Amino acid sequence: METSWDNAEGPFVTLTVGELAKRTGVATSALRFYEDRGLIRSQRTETGHRRYPRAVTRRVAFIVFAQRVGLTLEEIRCELEKLPSGRPPRGEEWARLSAMWAQRIDDRIAELRRLQRGLSDCIGCGCLSLERCQILNKGDRAAAFGAGPRFWLGDEPTPP
Amino acid sequence: METSWDNAEGPFVTLTVGELAKRTGVATSALRFYEDRGLIRSQRTETGHRRYPRAVTRRVAFIVFAQRVGLTLEEIRCELEKLPSGRPPRGEEWARLSAMWAQRIDDRIAELRRLQRGLSDCIGCGCLSLERCQILNKGDRAAAFGAGPRFWLGDEPTPP
DNA sequence: GTAAAACTTCAACCATACTTGAAGTCAAGT
DNA sequence: ACTTGACTTCAAGTATGGTTGAAGTTTTAC
Numbered sequence: 001m002e003t004s005w006d007n008a009e010g011p012f013v014t015l016t017v018g019e020l021a022k023r024t025g026v027a028t029s030a031l032r033f034y035e036d037r038g039l040i041r042s043q044r045t046e047t048g049h050r051r052y053p054r055a056v057t058r059r060v061a062f063i064v065f066a067q068r069v070g071l072t073l074e075e076i077r078c079e080l081e082k083l084p085s086g087r088p089p090r091g092e093e094w095a096r097l098s099a100m101w102a103q104r105i106d107d108r109i110a111e112l113r114r115l116q117r118g119l120s121d122c123i124g125c126g127c128l129s130l131e132r133c134q135i136l137n138k139g140d141r142a143a144a145f146g147a148g149p150r151f152w153l154g155d156e157p158t159p160p
Numbered sequence: 161m162e163t164s165w166d167n168a169e170g171p172f173v174t175l176t177v178g179e180l181a182k183r184t185g186v187a188t189s190a191l192r193f194y195e196d197r198g199l200i201r202s203q204r205t206e207t208g209h210r211r212y213p214r215a216v217t218r219r220v221a222f223i224v225f226a227q228r229v230g231l232t233l234e235e236i237r238c239e240l241e242k243l244p245s246g247r248p249p250r251g252e253e254w255a256r257l258s259a260m261w262a263q264r265i266d267d268r269i270a271e272l273r274r275l276q277r278g279l280s281d282c283i284g285c286g287c288l289s290l291e292r293c294q295i296l297n298k299g300d301r302a303a304a305f306g307a308g309p310r311f312w313l314g315d316e317p318t319p320p
Numbered sequence: 321g322t323a324a325a326a327c328t329t330c331a332a333c334c335a336t337a338c339t340t341g342a343a344g345t346c347a348a349g350t
Numbered sequence: 351a352c353t354t355g356a357c358t359t360c361a362a363g364t365a366t367g368g369t370t371g372a373a374g375t376t377t378t379a380c
Contacts, residue, residue: 018356028357029339037337047346049357069275073337105276109269115229116265178326188327189369197367207376209327233367 014043014051024060031060039063039077055088062094069101070108174203174211184220191220199223199237215248222254229261230268 021028034040035050040059042050059080066076079097083089181188194200195210200219202210219240226236239257243249 016356033338049346065275065278068271102276105272109272111228112265112269112272115225116262118225176326187369193368209376
């Protein structure tokens with residue numbers, strides 16, 4: 001009824017969920033989960049089996065990257081929505097997408113550096129009281145919004 | 161029956177859970193949770209109310225720091241167990257503890273840099289296939305242990 | 321003395337990111 | 351033909367890191 005090559009796009013262009021799992025190293029359950037959440041899409045055979053265009057491997061790679069950077073699946077979904085839907089995205093389009101993370105990575109590295117300083121200087125020296133430490137308690141923004149410790153560690157304040 | 165200063169260690173040395181919450185910015189529910197998990201300890205009044213020695217604020221600060229670095233509460237608990245139990249830790253002891261994270265922070269920064277390169281170079285240029293990319297697929301270790309995508313992103317392989 | 325605020329425990333709930341298992345269908349190999 | 355493996359859906363379970371709410375007690379303030 002269906003062979004692995006009977007697709008309008010040419011021979012061998014689609015992958016089963018198992019093949020995609022092997023190629024990406026992501027479990028089939030995770031791939032189905034991503035599809036549920038709208039991060040990837042599949043065509044279906046007449047009998048309901050998933051068939052992924054080859055281009056989806058790149059999409060999955062992007063998801064794994066993005067997760068390591070610290071984005072949630074929902075955030076990643078939003079990013080991926082910016083890609084064209086009908087055709088495989090061009091390298092340029094992937095690049096535009098990923099460029100937006102540069103700032104985020106920089107911010108995270110900056111925070112880690114701050115933490116590193118905090119660990120060596122602050123905790124050791126005794127100022128780590130969460131009340132007086134200059135590294136942690138930047139401008140008392142935390143108190144202003146009652147948002148807890150995340151503030152003194154570099155998060156943006158988000159007033160209600 | 162009990163005043164805020166009737167403690168053998170001197171006047172005003174202990175904090176209620178609410179006071180500790182205010183001082184640290186960590187919710188009382190979280191503080192109780194940490195206590196449940198063995199990250200902090202409290203004395204109890206005759207009626208069962210918690211009383212924290214002042215030194216615990218530093219411990220809470222350490223917890224918050226450590227979480228931002230990426231440690232789980234369980235890992236943090238293990239670290240904190242290395243501190244002396246009877247007396248407040250000295251700055252030197254805190255320093256020794258936090259020094260162990262330096263490597264971890266460095267590793268994480270290195271990974272973020274790798275990701276940043278991967279994002280700008282790899283995804284843009286088209287090699288992000290999880291099969292051929294040199295940045296991602298370092299030495300086919302992933303295949304060797306079947307451990308999924310985390311490998312090509314810099315994690316250590318942990319054979320079963 | 322009394323009301324409100326703060327505290328207690330315990331169980332249930334929330335979100336994220338999945339995995340696992342049940343029950344059944346489809347595809348491939350011999 | 352038939353077995354095995356891969357696939358399907360859907361519900362429930364897992365782990366982390368808490369929050370929320372109920373029911374009751376204690377402390378504080380007036």
